[in-house]
Amino acid sequence: MNPTVRYPVYDLNNRLLVAAGTELTPAFMADLIQKNTTKYEQVPMLEYGSIRDDLMRQFTIPPYDVIFSREDAMTTVLGVLEQVRLIRPLLEAMDYFRTNDFHTYQHMLIISALATLILHDLAPRYVSGDRNLHHLGPSHDLGKVSVPIPVLLKKSPLTRAELDLVRHHAVAGYVMLSHYLRDADNLACLIALDHHERLNGSGYPRGIRQDNLVVAVTTVCDIYDALVAQRPYRPVSFDNRTAIEELTWMADRGEINMEAVQVLVAYNRRMTPDISRVQVSREHRGKPPAQNMYGVILEDTGSVTKV
Ligand SMILES: [Fe+2]
Ligand SMILES: [Fe+2]
Structure with missing residues (x-):
């Protein structure tokens, strides 16, 4: 299913890449990519800023x-990330987040490290140096440059319109990465587009069944960090145990990849080298934090609902 953009997508210099309402057919993407003739400098990610x-x-x-x-x-992780070279505009985008939305900056960095760690155990061919490693860089949420900063930093529930804007980041990131990498099939583009999809098709933007292991690993890391890290929309974050339980339920329901959750649990226990023997507790002992505004929507009527 081809994604469609709901809002315009701009490049990092505010030049229009795609108008609102455009269906991103393979032909459209090929044309978009071929229009970009700029040669970008590649910089080792860990040496930037x-x-x-x-x-x-x-x-x-x-x-x-x-x-x-x-x-x-x-x-x-450091050994792998030392091999990752990214083009300069993508690294400059990290400066934008570091200045304007430090939580998103930290989030993008730690997802890069965490996904690298899990992939090293689950699918080492994706972290070896003989392919380009853009997919390990901190770019899964690059599309958030198209979301107004006040919306990203909002402490109270989002309106429906604001939620739509936030959700636009997946398709926007896909367009931007395809444009800058000049390759819509690069795993980095697929990660940007599909990291909010679920294995059972219950995610967004397309509602497709997520079927790529690298994307599925990124999704697990993304949800984990969304739970445990500090966020503007809640005074306290999930404790680690509750976050792991939450992930385990999601994996049990067929939404996210269980193996990736198991690797995460193994690393949480300091020393459990054999992942296949990791038991994930399904006992409900933790409690989500109070006043968590994640997924809470302020309707036009003034009532709040959960999405
Ligand atoms: Fe995201
Ligand atoms: Fe994310």
């Missing part, structure tokens, strides 16, 4: 301090 320092700092923040306290976890 303060990315390495910012990532190292995140490794010290709970629950990532436990996950990355295992020396092999840290060495593995």
Whole structure:
């Protein structure tokens, strides 16, 4: 199913790439890509700005301090990410987030590290250096540059219109990455487009069944960080145990990839090398935090509903 853009998509210099209402057919995407003749400089991701320092700092923040306290976890991830070279505009976009929405900046960085760690265990061919590794870079939420900052930072429930704008980031990121990488089939583009889809088709923007392992791993990492990290829309985040339980239920319901959840649990336990023997607890002991505005919508009538 071809995605359709609901709002216009611009490049990082505010030039229109796609008008609202356009269906992104393969022919349209091929044309979009072929129009971009710019040659971009490639820069090692960890050497750009303060990315390495910012990532190292995140490794010290709970629950990532436990996950990355295992020396092999840290060495593995840094060893792989040292091979990742990204084109300069995509790294400059990280400066935009660092300045304007630090939570999203940190989120994009830690997803890059966490997905790298899980893929190294589950599907090592995706982290080897003989292919381009754009898909391991911090770009899954790049499309959030098209969401107004006040909406991203909003502390109260979003309106329907604002939710639509936020959800636009998936298709916007796909268009932008396809344009900049000049390849709509690059895994980085697919991740941007499909990381909010679910294995059983219950996600967005297309409502398709997610069937790519790299995308599925990114989704698990994305939800995990959305639960445990600080966010503007709630005073406290989920504790680690409750977050893992939440992920386990989602995997049980066929929404997200269970193997990726198991690897995450294994790394949370400091030393459980055999992933196949990791038991994930289904016991409900944790409690989601109070006043969590995630998924809460302010309707035009003034009432609030959960989506
Ligand atoms: Fe996202
Ligand atoms: Fe995300």
